[in-house]
């Protein structure tokens with residue numbers, strides 16, 4: 025890395041800047057690189073025998089580390105999904121299965137880079153505000169590294185995510201209030217006690233972890249970009265990271281075409297989609313970013329991971345959607361929930377509601393004729409269904425309760441199955 029640039033006012037800081045946000049306007053910071061120098065290094069690919077996300081070291085803002093990370097981070101599979109795609113006539117649908125990360129969500133990518141940064145600067149207590157996944161991820165990775173994690177979640181966080189945090193030995197504050205209240209408290213507490221704050225968006229290193237998802241998709245597809253990537257969005261950091269990954273590959277000359285990035289939100293938590301639509305409706309091609317506001321909403325959705333009133337990486341996400349020519353798609357909760365078993369039945373991948381939202385969005389994009397049958401489409405499956413059983417339970421039928429006899433199976437009628 026060679027410095028930072030503010031997403032809002034474009035002011036730059038040098039690489040030794042110690043803060044996390046722009047000292048001029050408070051905007052989020054983008055980490056910058058000397059792409060010309062890196063281009064030479066990666067011209068033939070990344071050429072690293074590691075299979076985890078640290079294989080992309082030339083494009084990561086970290087010191088060289090002699091010891092490998094004790095858990096495998098990233099390096100997740102990209103699966104073709106012909107039967108799921110076939111439901112809508114799509115011939116080139118792929119799922120990026122980030123549920124197989126150590127804590128079962130894509131948040132581990134962000135945590136990996138943020139925690140290595142924490143170690144680089146000598147921190148030993150790491151804190152995060154979270155709807156649940158960033159917390160369980162931080163707790164997991166901190167446990168592996170021998171650091172102490174402090175996690176702030178809204179008291180409504182799903183029990184599986186909370187239990188993960190507690191099992192990994194984190195100090196967990198269940199805040200009486202929303203995710204946004206937890207976020208503000210984590211910020212004040214980190215200032216007060218000198219903790220390294222890994223909170224999403226606010227900490228620029230989280231985006232650098234998430235961007236590795238794009239590098240992996242590029243490699244899995246035989247070193248090319250898809251036509252579009254469909255991204256579940258709350259704070260907007262996953263989306264801004266995915267977009268950055270492709271821009272990096274473009275900047276170092278490894279791709280010559282950028283994909284569209286589609287933003288998916290629940291209708292009940294759609295601050296970023298609303299901001300994109302406002303700008304598009306105004307007919308502005310390239311707005312003055314320092315004047316763009318992502319207005320707060322009162323979020324309420326079954327997809328708890330993407331339930332956000334005030335997106336903490338909203339501006340960067342809005343930029344990603346607009347600059348890439350992607351769609352801003354809002355989906356109702358019923359369609360998000362229905363997408364979970366539909367994906368599971370046709371692919372064998374069990375997604376939490378937020379992670380199934382991209383499939384619900386694709387249904388809508390096909391309905392509106394915005395996706396062609398031959399487009400190469402990648403959905404980011406960002407978290408495991410095991411994280412929110414209570415939510416998903418509403419979308420599946422009850423089991424068939426029977427006496428323990430073959431007769432009872434016959435009486436149930438459920439014994440002849442079509443392939």
Ligand SMILES: Cc1ncc(COP(=O)(O)O)c(C=O)c1O
Pocket residue numbers: 129130131155157158224256257258259260261262263329330376378379406407408
């Ligand atoms: C499973 C899952 N999907 C998607 C997201 C959205 O990421 P972001 O909040 O960066 O937009 C999250 C964030 O918590 C998540 O946990």
Ligand SMILES: [Zn+2]
Pocket residue numbers: 030031032033034035046047048049050051
């Ligand atoms: Zn600024």
